[in-house]
Amino acid sequence: MENFAERKKTARLAGLLFFLWIVTGFYGMFFVSPKIFVSGDPVASAQNILKYEFLFRTNIFSGLATNTIWVLLVWVFYELFKTVNERYAKLLVASVVVQVPVAFVQAGLSIASVISLKGEILNSFELVQRQDLAMAFLKINDYCVSALVLFYGLWLFPLAILIYQSIFIPRFLGVWLIINGVVYVLLSFANIVLPEYKDMVFTYGMPAMFGELVLMLWLLIKGTRDKTTISV
Numbered sequence: 001m002e003n004f005a006e007r008k009k010t011a012r013l014a015g016l017l018f019f020l021w022i023v024t025g026f027y028g029m030f031f032v033s034p035k036i037f038v039s040g041d042p043v044a045s046a047q048n049i050l051k052y053e054f055l056f057r058t059n060i061f062s063g064l065a066t067n068t069i070w071v072l073l074v075w076v077f078y079e080l081f082k083t084v085n086e087r088y089a090k091l092l093v094a095s096v097v098v099q100v101p102v103a104f105v106q107a108g109l110s111i112a113s114v115i116s117l118k119g120e121i122l123n124s125f126e127l128v129q130r131q132d133l134a135m136a137f138l139k140i141n142d143y144c145v146s147a148l149v150l151f152y153g154l155w156l157f158p159l160a161i162l163i164y165q166s167i168f169i170p171r172f173l174g175v176w177l178i179i180n181g182v183v184y185v186l187l188s189f190a191n192i193v194l195p196e197y198k199d200m201v202f203t204y205g206m207p208a209m210f211g212e213l214v215l216m217l218w219l220l221i222k223g224t225r226d227k228t229t230i231s232v
Contacts, residue, residue, distance in 0.1 A: 007168065008223040010080045015219030016072040021205055022216060024066040045138075046131040050117055060110045062086035067103040074155075081162040088165075089156040095155040102148055104142050114136040153184025156212070163215075168224035170207040173215050179209035 033064050034213035036052055038044040074096040082089045113134035115121050122130055156177045164174030190198040 003226070007080065010076060011168075011219050011223040013081060014073060014076045015216055015221070015223070017076060018212075018216035019067055019220055020081070021066060021073055021209055022068045024062050024069060028061045032062075042135040043131060046117055046134055047113060049106065049134070053114060056110070056114065060107050062144075063103060063110075064107055067100050071100060072090040077159065077162075081166065084162050084166045088162050089215065092155060092158040095151060099151050105212050107135045109141045113141075139198065143192070146188055148188075149184055149191065150188035151190065153181040156181035156184070169215075169218065173211070174219060176208070176211035177215065179208045179213065183208045187204055 032055055036045060036048040036049065036056060074093050078089045078093050081092070083091045112121075116130045116137070117134045119130065122133065125133070160174040160177035160181065162174075163169045163177065164171050183201070186203050187198065187205060
């Protein structure tokens with residue numbers, strides 16, 4: 001009973017961290033980006049970065065916070081699943097930790113775009129040139145995100161296997177996460193190789209991408225099933 005209670009507590013901690021991870025990630029995606037970036041108009045986007053500089057900077061910090069929470073989350077997942085299959089639990093940790101350095105590169109590119117627009121660097125350049133350079137930094141940042149989307153999918157595969165092998169989280173969530181991961185991999189491929197199809201992949205793949213949200217809600221509300229043993 002004690003082991004079950006401890007596991008339930010760990011699962012709910014994972015759910016809480018998962019919730020915070022999603023909230024910080026959504027902050028930039030749904031709150032900051034629509035206010036700053038104007039599709040097809042880099043000049044307006046550059047002007048908005050300066051106009052909403054504080055908001056833009058909070059988004060940079062939010063990205064760092066998101067990755068910090070992600071590392072904590074995957075460590076809690078390791079503690080939760082290491083008795084299910086330690087090899088896959090370690091693979092889960094590795095597939096997340098390997099992404100962390102890219103977060104610092106993204107933060108650096110975003111900061112560089114701000115200070116170049118303000119003339120704190122390259123002040124001998126004309127404003128239009130600094131705007132072009134700032135947009136180039138952000139475009140590189142976008143491609144960093146496209147590359148990371150591949151790993152957004154890959155980390156879900158060991159997690160899905162661990163869930164499927166355990167008996168304390170419903171197996172259908174493991175199956176859902178496999179599909180979720182495949183969609184991310186396809187989205188990364190489309191963003192980099194076939195950008196004209198990325199919107200179509202995103203639209204048709206959206207239902208599968210709710211798998212992480214459903215898992216978060218299960219962990220946060222339910223924790224684990226009322227069983228005390230796990231499958232091998």
